[in-house]
Amino acid sequence: MNDSDIILKVEGLSKAFGNKPVLQDATFTQRRGTLKVLVGPSGGGKSTLLQCINYLIPPDQGRVWLDGRQINPKSRRELSAYRQEVGMIFQDFNLFDHLNALENVRIALLKVKGMAKAAATERAMAELARVGLAGKADLYPAQLSGGQKQRVSIARALAMDPKVLLLDEPTSALDPELIGEVLTVIKDLAQAGITMIMATHQISFSASLADEFLFMEKGRIVEHGSPAELLGKDCCSRTQAFCAKLSELAGDAGQ
Amino acid sequence: MDDTWSFVTEQVIPGLNLGFWATVQLAVPSALLGLFTGIVVGVLRVYGPRPAQRLANGYVSFFRGTPLVVQLFCWYFGLPQICLFIESLGPVMGVLNALHLAWVPRLLVLSPMGAAILGFSLCSGAYHSEYVRGGLMSIRTGQIKAAQALGMSPMQTVLHVVLPQAVRRALPGCGNEIVYLIKYSSLASVVTVNELTGMARGIAKSTWRNTEVFFTVGVYYLLLVTLATFILGWVEDRLSLPGFERRRE
Numbered sequence A: 001m002n003d004s005d006i007i008l009k010v011e012g013l014s015k016a017f018g019n020k021p022v023l024q025d026a027t028f029t030q031r032r033g034t035l036k037v038l039v040g041p042s043g044g045g046k047s048t049l050l051q052c053i054n055y056l057i058p059p060d061q062g063r064v065w066l067d068g069r070q071i072n073p074k075s076r077r078e079l080s081a082y083r084q085e086v087g088m089i090f091q092d093f094n095l096f097d098h099l100n101a102l103e104n105v106r107i108a109l110l111k112v113k114g115m116a117k118a119a120a121t122e123r124a125m126a127e128l129a130r131v132g133l134a135g136k137a138d139l140y141p142a143q144l145s146g147g148q149k150q151r152v153s154i155a156r157a158l159a160m161d162p163k164v165l166l167l168d169e170p171t172s173a174l175d176p177e178l179i180g181e182v183l184t185v186i187k188d189l190a191q192a193g194i195t196m197i198m199a200t201h202q203i204s205f206s207a208s209l210a211d212e213f214l215f216m217e218k219g220r221i222v223e224h225g226s227p228a229e230l231l232g233k234d235c236c237s238r239t240q241a242f243c244a245k246l247s248e249l250a251g252d253a254g255q
Numbered sequence B: 001m002d003d004t005w006s007f008v009t010e011q012v013i014p015g016l017n018l019g020f021w022a023t024v025q026l027a028v029p030s031a032l033l034g035l036f037t038g039i040v041v042g043v044l045r046v047y048g049p050r051p052a053q054r055l056a057n058g059y060v061s062f063f064r065g066t067p068l069v070v071q072l073f074c075w076y077f078g079l080p081q082i083c084l085f086i087e088s089l090g091p092v093m094g095v096l097n098a099l100h101l102a103w104v105p106r107l108l109v110l111s112p113m114g115a116a117i118l119g120f121s122l123c124s125g126a127y128h129s130e131y132v133r134g135g136l137m138s139i140r141t142g143q144i145k146a147a148q149a150l151g152m153s154p155m156q157t158v159l160h161v162v163l164p165q166a167v168r169r170a171l172p173g174c175g176n177e178i179v180y181l182i183k184y185s186s187l188a189s190v191v192t193v194n195e196l197t198g199m200a201r202g203i204a205k206s207t208w209r210n211t212e213v214f215f216t217v218g219v220y221y222l223l224l225v226t227l228a229t230f231i232l233g234w235v236e237d238r239l240s241l242p243g244f245e246r247r248r249e
């Protein structure tokens, strides 16, 4: 494996709230164009890990490299530059409620990247078209369905040309009939070679796309491997047991 | 009846018109400065560093906790006392003289209008900051995280994400405060500003016709408040967005 192939490297990320450790020694490397999937029980530390990666939650310990460069979170300028290269998708969308779809996608292009308005608008429209929402550009979050909101938030992240996209249970807050449209977009991104780390309970969907599964429990990555290794029929991994239980409970909502 | 009418049109209205302009000159700058102060203080109270939060909270408790009349007396009669005290300190004045700054203590002597505007702005700002603070705290932290994740600085996040929403949420409360300000601007007469109420009192005293005078001055305030309500409603409509609709009572 070529070193320049590695886009993201995370070493020893740890976080405790009070004296309760919620993330312990998370370490992994990720190659360009791959999809890593975080699975595990609620409270296992998936969201904490994702938010420690872009320092939305400052980790107590650990280091992060993007594209071979170590991140210095103490420098505001460096942190901002780094965050521009790491897109984030949240479970509850977190669109800016006072901006319409176009403005949501455009605001960071204008204010953070300093792009000219015409160019930023053109770029934002292209990203909205990519997620199938070109016709909804002037609707406000209050006027969009959950699935549409999540697609706007994906467009907003993509407009920044991120090197890595972090997705924290992007479909968990959606009504079942709206999950499909978001999964379709995510599948397109995976096939277009966007590097992603996604926490999700959509097991069968992600098994077909993921390069690696990370199973997290009690703040630790306890297992990792390809979907085939961890989910094979006669495999007795913890991941397998957890996923079997999920599909039993949900009648496999991943389908 | 005829007599009342000619009394009102010939003696009351000309005087009150003068007072009306004084009230407008008092209320408009005070409303704008108060709103500005309220926004700055509200932001500091929620997002400022700890010492700034303390200071801002102290400011609000002080101005909400003391009568406005007392505050006005302090600005108008109290500050000049401090000026005199400084001027009585030989060494201090020596230094100021050497620096050609001997005029600086005189800045503490305010005109009646200046003292009133200062007093109203500071008092009104304390109340505005309560509404702004409520508006700020209603913005979900998720949106702030999303802004940071896009690389926005804390300043950009407040400016482009938090404030535009907080202002919309605070607007009805701030509007009420501005309506109150118009009415409590009548207190400026205690520091000798001849605004509406001051003029009315003067006319009533010299003519002994309280009923006509104070009824007429009531109509003036009603007009002012109606006008302000109309402008505030227009602003609210202009800022209204889906999800931030104006709540019509």
Ligand SMILES: Nc1ncnc2c1ncn2[C@@H]1O[C@H](COP(=O)(O)OP(=O)(O)O)[C@@H](O)[C@H]1O
Pocket (backbone or CB within 6 Å): A017, A022, A040, A041, A042, A043, A044, A045, A046, A047, A048, A049
């Ligand atoms: N701000 C916080 N303060 C205290 N505890 C927290 C905070 N955020 C998360 N936790 C705790 O950290 C643990 C991991 O949470 P999280 O990363 O959200 O897990 P997951 O995303 O896998 O469900 C949970 O037990 C949660 O209660």
Ligand SMILES: [Mg+2]
Pocket (backbone or CB within 6 Å): A043, A046, A047, A048, A168, A169
């Ligand atoms: Mg989570």
